[in-house]
Amino acid sequence: MGLVLPLADLTLPQTVPYLGWAWDDLLFLVLAGILLAAALFVVIGRDIVRSGLAMILAFGALAGIYALTGTVLLAAAQVLIYIGAISVLILFAIMLTQSKAGPAKLVFHRQAWAGAVAAIGLAVLLITALLNTDWPLSVADRLWSATSRIALLLFQDSLYVFALQVVAVLLTAAVIGGVFLAKREESPDPGERETDILQPVSPPATANTAETP
Amino acid sequence: MSHSLDAYLVLSALLFSIGTFGFLARRNAIAMLMSIELMLNAVNLAAVAFGAFTPQLQAHAALIALLVMAVAAAEATVGLAIVIAIFRNRRTPLVDEYSSMRE
Numbered sequence: 001m002g003l004v005l006p007l008a009d010l011t012l013p014q015t016v017p018y019l020g021w022a023w024d025d026l027l028f029l030v031l032a033g034i035l036l037a038a039a040l041f042v043v044i045g046r047d048i049v050r051s052g053l054a055m056i057l058a059f060g061a062l063a064g065i066y067a068l069t070g071t072v073l074l075a076a077a078q079v080l081i082y083i084g085a086i087s088v089l090i091l092f093a094i095m096l097t098q099s100k101a102g103p104a105k106l107v108f109h110r111q112a113w114a115g116a117v118a119a120i121g122l123a124v125l126l127i128t129a130l131l132n133t134d135w136p137l138s139v140a141d142r143l144w145s146a147t148s149r150i151a152l153l154l155f156q157d158s159l160y161v162f163a164l165q166v167v168a169v170l171l172t173a174a175v176i177g178g179v180f181l182a183k184r185e186e187s188p189d190p191g192e193r194e195t196d197i198l199q200p201v202s203p204p205a206t207a208n209t210a211e212t213p
Numbered sequence: 214m215s216h217s218l219d220a221y222l223v224l225s226a227l228l229f230s231i232g233t234f235g236f237l238a239r240r241n242a243i244a245m246l247m248s249i250e251l252m253l254n255a256v257n258l259a260a261v262a263f264g265a266f267t268p269q270l271q272a273h274a275a276l277i278a279l280l281v282m283a284v285a286a287a288e289a290t291v292g293l294a295i296v297i298a299i300f301r302n303r304r305t306p307l308v309d310e311y312s313s314m315r316e
Binding site for chain 2 (some may be wrong): 022023024026028036044048051065069070072074077078081086089093107111112114115118122123126127130131135136146150152153154158164167170171173175177179199
């Protein structure tokens, strides 16, 4: 589906020059490349703060892919929820749990090779399974989704009303539980209360020896 | 390429596998939570891709993805609160230092 611009002079050629691809194919490839590269950096990056920032990039690329599939509501929700809320939450948690010893030299477990083998095996298994499956599709091309149908499905057809209420209760419980878990406990020892999380006490000796490879 | 379902599903499978590797291999608890977020995003992408190519499932897929996003937000909240609570006691975010849970 070609891009429609208001000015006739600015209409793009139907395909990418010199390559012959459609424009949305090029967009898909660029977004998928950014997504996979950022996701790889999240899992293998040594500095966890940079991993958190790369995760924001991955979420943004995924929002672009959602927009490419025609689900614009989800693209907006991805930006609001993931980039706006979850990323900020994770970055704050990273900064709260930085110990004074600095980032650990050893970011992976000793058994990381087994995890790599399992992940590659899972990828090969999934890709062979889904490429050899004949999906019963009723259209050959993407459709643009109407947001009003999502609203009708959510609130009128009473199919997802129960799920909506469960999610509402879950979010409330998560907020209360998060506050309760992260709340500073009242210590009977008054000297104990002076130790702030921003000024951590020296870590135990076992932690120091384990952090050096 | 962006007009075929297989491209989206392969991308989703690759993203899920990257998240699996991160969850299995990272020592930092927050990095493990970030890997879980990547896996949830991969599942969302698969659901949205199926919905984009099937008219009967279109609104359902978007709705399921929205519900998954809400559950992911709740999971991140509770998971990070637990990590911070453990960090306050153990002074480390590395999961292999949490060996006292083993006994």
